[in-house]
Structure formats: structure tokens, C-alpha cells
Amino acid sequence: MTGRKGRAGRHLHGGKFAYAALIVFTAGSLFPLVWTAIAASRTNTRLAQTPPPFWFGSRLFRNLEIAWTDANMGTALLNTTVVAGSVAAGTVVFSTFAGYAFAKLRFRLKNALLLLVIGTMMVPPQLSVVPLYMLIAELSWTDQLQSVILPTLVSAFGVFFMRQYLMEALPGELIEAARVDGAGSLRVVWHIVFPAARPAMAVLGMLTFVMAWNDFFWPILALTQSGNPTVQVALAGLGQGYIPDQSVIMAGALLGTLPLLIAFVVFGRQIVGGIMQGAVKG
Amino acid sequence: MPEPAHGRPVAHVKDPGASGHAVDGTAPRGTDAAARRRRDRRSRRYRRDVRWSPYAFVAPFFLFFLAFGLFPLLYTGWASLHRVELTAPTDMEWVGLRNFSRLLEDEFFWNALRNTVTIGLMSTVPQLLMALGIAHLLNYRLRGSMFFRVAALTPYATSVAAATLVFVLLFGRDYGMVNWALGLVGIGDVDWQNGQWTSQLAVSTIVIWRWTGYNALIYLAAMQAVPKDLYESAALDGASPWQQFIHVTVPSLRHTILFTCVVSTIGATQLFGEPLLFSGGAGATGGADHQFQTLGLYLYEQGWVNLHLGRASAIAWAMFLILLVVGAVNWLIARRLGKSA
Numbered sequence: 001m002t003g004r005k006g007r008a009g010r011h012l013h014g015g016k017f018a019y020a021a022l023i024v025f026t027a028g029s030l031f032p033l034v035w036t037a038i039a040a041s042r043t044n045t046r047l048a049q050t051p052p053p054f055w056f057g058s059r060l061f062r063n064l065e066i067a068w069t070d071a072n073m074g075t076a077l078l079n080t081t082v083v084a085g086s087v088a089a090g091t092v093v094f095s096t097f098a099g100y101a102f103a104k105l106r107f108r109l110k111n112a113l114l115l116l117v118i119g120t121m122m123v124p125p126q127l128s129v130v131p132l133y134m135l136i137a138e139l140s141w142t143d144q145l146q147s148v149i150l151p152t153l154v155s156a157f158g159v160f161f162m163r164q165y166l167m168e169a170l171p172g173e174l175i176e177a178a179r180v181d182g183a184g185s186l187r188v189v190w191h192i193v194f195p196a197a198r199p200a201m202a203v204l205g206m207l208t209f210v211m212a213w214n215d216f217f218w219p220i221l222a223l224t225q226s227g228n229p230t231v232q233v234a235l236a237g238l239g240q241g242y243i244p245d246q247s248v249i250m251a252g253a254l255l256g257t258l259p260l261l262i263a264f265v266v267f268g269r270q271i272v273g274g275i276m277q278g279a280v281k282g
Numbered sequence: 283m284p285e286p287a288h289g290r291p292v293a294h295v296k297d298p299g300a301s302g303h304a305v306d307g308t309a310p311r312g313t314d315a316a317a318r319r320r321r322d323r324r325s326r327r328y329r330r331d332v333r334w335s336p337y338a339f340v341a342p343f344f345l346f347f348l349a350f351g352l353f354p355l356l357y358t359g360w361a362s363l364h365r366v367e368l369t370a371p372t373d374m375e376w377v378g379l380r381n382f383s384r385l386l387e388d389e390f391f392w393n394a395l396r397n398t399v400t401i402g403l404m405s406t407v408p409q410l411l412m413a414l415g416i417a418h419l420l421n422y423r424l425r426g427s428m429f430f431r432v433a434a435l436t437p438y439a440t441s442v443a444a445a446t447l448v449f450v451l452l453f454g455r456d457y458g459m460v461n462w463a464l465g466l467v468g469i470g471d472v473d474w475q476n477g478q479w480t481s482q483l484a485v486s487t488i489v490i491w492r493w494t495g496y497n498a499l500i501y502l503a504a505m506q507a508v509p510k511d512l513y514e515s516a517a518l519d520g521a522s523p524w525q526q527f528i529h530v531t532v533p534s535l536r537h538t539i540l541f542t543c544v545v546s547t548i549g550a551t552q553l554f555g556e557p558l559l560f561s562g563g564a565g566a567t568g569g570a571d572h573q574f575q576t577l578g579l580y581l582y583e584q585g586w587v588n589l590h591l592g593r594a595s596a597i598a599w600a601m602f603l604i605l606l607v608v609g610a611v612n613w614l615i616a617r618r619l620g621k622s623a
Contacts, residue, residue, distance in 0.1 A: 022419050025434065026429075050462050050465075051462050052458070095343075097342065122605070124605060128354030130357075130358050130361055131354035133368075135354075216443060236443050239450070260440075268435070272499060275496065276499050
């Protein structure tokens with residue numbers, strides 16, 4: 001974000017009504033999360049009473065422990081970290097390469113290929129799950145993490161995002177100068193493109209990590225709850241009655257959400273900036 | 283592209299091939315020739331590099347896309363013309379368009395389509411209207427505006443699974459907090475899971491909760507690009523803040539609003555996790571009476587519960603066709619809006 005002064009659109013100071021409305025909205029946004037923690041800190045019997053609890057109880061760590069062991073949340077968290085980390089890293093690197101080529105290099109079919117990239121954003125995931133499932137069944141990859149990682153390792157949005165960023169952020173003269181000095185294409189990418197793209201790479205990495213962490217539809221087909229779940233698959237298993245204890249289910253939900261919430265507390269500003277940036281340009 | 287670097291001193295070039303000439307004994311006579319050859323080779327290599335590296339840079343995307351995007355897309359079309367069972371996915375029996383014609387006679391398909399549309403409308407319309415309002419408020423000069431933005435985005439960080447599990451509890455019939463609160467104002471216990479409208483409303487609430495803040499930030503970004511003098515001249519003409527919002531902000535955001543409509547529509551068409559988990563142990567039926575079974579959930583039921591992959595493929599293509607129609611409608615609206623501008 002740039003400075004506040006003279007910012008177009010910031011035409012008025014917020015009045016009392018603006019604050020009141022925003023506080024209500026913020027409360028609505030945060031309440032289900034806070035209540036997840038409250039419910040996770042209570043016993044199942046207490047949750048089956050009216051009025052529902054509004055403050056924390058003493059069972060939090062015990063419920064977290066049960067969720068961790070019985071619901072496989074430990075494995076699930078580790079798996080999800082591996083999946084989201086690989087997907088984010090792959091997407092960032094491949095998108096930067098492709099985005100640089102589309103932004104700054106000349107080659108035949110460039111516009112047609114770019115249109116194809118944008119077109120792929122419109123294809124819903126449902127259209128590919130049946131063959132993908134056959135494929136991983138054929139390869140005996142069911143319950144293995146690569147079956148979740150590989151299909152999402154590149155992203156059309158990422159390519160487009162990096163292209164838009166590099167069009168502006170990467171001066172053509174810099175590349176030409178390196179070329180005159182005899183640098184090959186890979187050297188140019190390593191020494192000029194990557195440093196110039198770093199802010200956008202960080203944003204894309206965070207957005208992709210969040211998306212991959214929360215991905216649901218394909219993982220629940222490719223992985224099983226009892227085998228090698230991601231957090232989302234483990235949570236779905238909890239919801240479908242493997243563990244009937246509501247407070248433990250809430251503890252699982254809390255465990256699955258907490259890492260991203262912590263990331264939001266630390267990197268919130270950058271993530272917000274990234275979404276707003278992507279929105280203006282996309 | 284810059285021309286190859288002819289001016290570069292050749293002496294600095296470490297070319298492993300070049301030393302061969304010296305060993306041959308051709309070096310004394312052919313120093314110039316060897317240097318020229320080396321230079322040619324370098325510039326040839328350079329030209330090759332410039333010519334082919336763009337393709338190498340975009341290749342990973344397209345290779346992965348071919349393997350995990352395009353091929354499955356086409357194969358789904360192929361599978362939709364066959365009888366394929368999950369138990370033996372390699373035994374495919376050609377049935378032509380029978381999967382599609384069965385779909386048209388299938389009451390559960392139409393039920394799922396209807397539910398997808400109603401839940402889609404119930405979630406998208408309030409979500410985008412609220413997002414517009416929130417964005418407008420966030421656009422004021424505010425203390426702690428970054429806090430409000432981050433807080434608005436936290437539901438986006440919450441997964442479908444975690445969010446749905448919490449809302450299942452909040453919407454519980456007997457001890458849920460929503461019914462408790464409604465009880466305080468004298469409204470009797472609502473059966474959020476088994477009623478037709480109430481269950482769809484509850485599922486929509488989860489969607490609205492997760493995406494309103496995200497859309498608000500997108501609108502906010504667009505609002506900040508609106509020129510300030512538009513507001514100033516509107517204010518000079520005596521427009522109230524509300525009139526400024528309706529006559530300046532909303533028209534300026536036309537394209538962003540359309541963009542969010544398209545994205546939300548695509549999302550609504552694919553709705554899957556919320557209805558799956560909202561039905562708890564009931565699984566893929568979307569409630570005892572299929573009252574909130576969406577198309578995405580119906581695809582899952584046909585393919586992974588009833589094991590009919592061919593029919594699931596047909597549903598997938600039907601969803602794609604519906605999306606294309608929706609996209610075309612959006613495009614027509616966009617064109618009309620563009621003309622009226």
C-alpha cells in the first residue's frame with residue numbers, strides 16, 4: 001500500500017456509522033473462528049446444552065490431543081504442509097519463467113499461447129477428475145501425495161499474474177544490457193528476472209499456499225481419511241462421523257485452520273495487498 | 283531483441299571445443315580462422331538460445347496442462363460416451379449419448395440443477411451486495427483500516443471443511459447457537475438440516491461468510507482507482523454520499539462487478555464441499571431428501587458412491603455446458619454495459 005494522502009477515492013473520513021458497521025462485520029467474520037476455539041475447549045456434554053458456551057473451558061489441550069492422535073491430524077498437517085509447500089514453490093517458479101517469456105520475450109504463437117493460458121482458467125476442475133482418478137488408480141498412486149501435488153503444480157492464474165507484474169516491473173534495457181554482456185537466457189532469469197519479480201513471487205506464493213492448503217474436491221477423491229490424508233480430508237472424515245465427539249471435531253477444525261491464521265497475523269498486510277493487486281490487474 | 287554480442291573479446295571465451303585445434307597443430311596458421319569459428323559458434327549458440335528459450339520457459343506450464351488439464355478434459359468427454367464403472371475403469375463399453383439422455387430424464391439431476399441455481403443466487407447476490415457496501419466503508423479514511431481488511435479476509439483462510447463443521451454446529455437443531463438466538467426473539471426451533479429452504483439458506487450462509495471479505499477487497503482495489511475529482515465534482519453538484527456511491531462509485535466499478543459475478547457464478551456452479559459436509563454422516567445425497575444436493579455433489583455421488591464413472595463424466599460435461607451458457611450471458615451483459623457507457 002502506498003501512503004494515504006491524496007489517495008483517490010479516500011474522499012471522506014469514516015463516521016461513527018462506518019465504524020459501527022465495520023465492527024459488526026468484523027465480529028461476524030471472526031466469531032465462527034473464535035467459537036471454534038471455545039467449542040474445542042469444552043466437553044461434548046457441555047456443547048449439548050442451552051445456552052451454548054460463550055467462553056473458554058478447560059478441555060482445549062485434551063481435545064487437541066485426541067484430535068491429533070485419533071483423527072490423524074498430525075500426519076494430515078505434515079502432509080498438507082508438504083503439498084501446499086510444493087505446489088506453491090512449483091507454481092511460483094514455473095509461473096515466473098512463463099510470465100517472463102510472455103511479458104518480455106518475442107516468439108511465434110505467443111499471443112495464441114497466452115490466450116490458451118487464460119482460457120484454461122475457465123475450465124472447471126470437475127471436468128478432469130474422472131480421468132485423473134483413473135490415472136492415479138492405474139499408477140497405484142491412491143493415497144500418495146504426488147497425486148495431489150502434480151495436477152496443481154502449474155497455474156494459469158500464476159502465469160498471468162507474473163506476466164502482468166513483469167510487464168511493468170522489469171525494464172527491457174536491463175535485459176538488453178545483460179544480453180550485450182553475453183549472458184545466456186538462464187543467467188538473465190537468475191540474475192535479473194528473479195530479483196525483479198521477488199515481491200510478486202512472494203505474493204503469488206502466499207496466495208497459492210492458502211489455496212493449496214484449503215483445496216478440497218480433488219484431495220478427497222485421491223486420498224482417504226484412514227490412509228494418508230491432507231488436513232481437509234481428515235476434517236471431512238471427522239465431519240462424516242468417524243469421531244462423534246463434537247468438541248474433538250472442533251479441535252480438529254482449529255488445528256487445520258490455525259497455521260493459516262497465524263500466517264494471516266504475520267503476513268496479513270502482504271496477503272491483502274496481493275489480493276487487491278491481483279484484482280486490479282486480473 | 284538485442285543483436286548478438288560481436289564486440290565481445292574472444293580471448294575471454296572458454297570454449298572447450300577450441301583447444302582441440304591447438305592440439306591438432308592447426309593453431310599457428312589458423313588463429314584468425316579458429317577465432318572466427320569460435321565466434322560463429324558462439325553467435326549460433328546465442329541465436330539458438332534467444333530463439334528457443336521462450337519455448338523452454340513456457341514449456342513446463344503447457345506440459346503439465348496437457349497431462350493434467352487438456353487430456354483429462356477430452357478423456358472425460360470420451361468417458362461420458364461409455365459405460366464405465368469405478369470398480370473396473372479399463373472396461374469401457376460404448377453407449378453413445380445414453381448417459382446424457384438418461385441425465386435428462388433423471389429427476390435427481392434436475393433437482394441438483396435447481397438446487398445449484400437457488401443456492402447460487404442465495405449466496406452470490408447478498409455476498410456481492412454486502413461486499414460492495416463493506417468496500418465502500420473500507421474506502422473511508424479509517425483508524426485501523428488494515429486491521430479491518432485483514433479481519434475481513436480471515437474467513438478466506440478458513441477451509442471449506444473447517445468452516446462447514448463449525449456452521450453445522452452453529453445451525454444445530456437442538457443446541458445450535460442460531461436457534462438459541464432465534465429463541466430469544468421468540469422464533470421456534472428451525473430444522474436447518476432437513477428443511478428445503480432453511481438448509482439451502484444455511485449452506486448459502488457458509489459461502490457468504492467465506493467470500494464476502496475477499497470480494498470486498500477486490501471492490502476496494504477498484505474503488506481506489508476511481509479518480510478523486512469525480513467525487514469532488516459530484517459533491518459540488520450537491521450529491522449526498524449515498525448519491526455519490528450510486529452515481530459515481532457503482533458505475534466506475536462496472537467491470538469489476540461483472541468480473542466478480544463471473545467468478546462467483548463459476549464458484550457457485552462447482553459448490554461441493556459445503557453441501558457434502560453439511561449433511562454430516564449422510565454423505566453425498568445432500569440431505570435426506572436431496573434438498574441441498576448440488577451438481578458437484580451429484581457428480582460425486584454418481585461417480586464415487588454409485589461407481590458410475592461414465593455418468594459422472596456426463597454430469598461434468600453438462601456442468602461445463604451450463605458454465606459456457608452462463609459465460610455467454612455474462613459476456614452479452616458486459617457488451618451491453620460497455621455500449622451504454
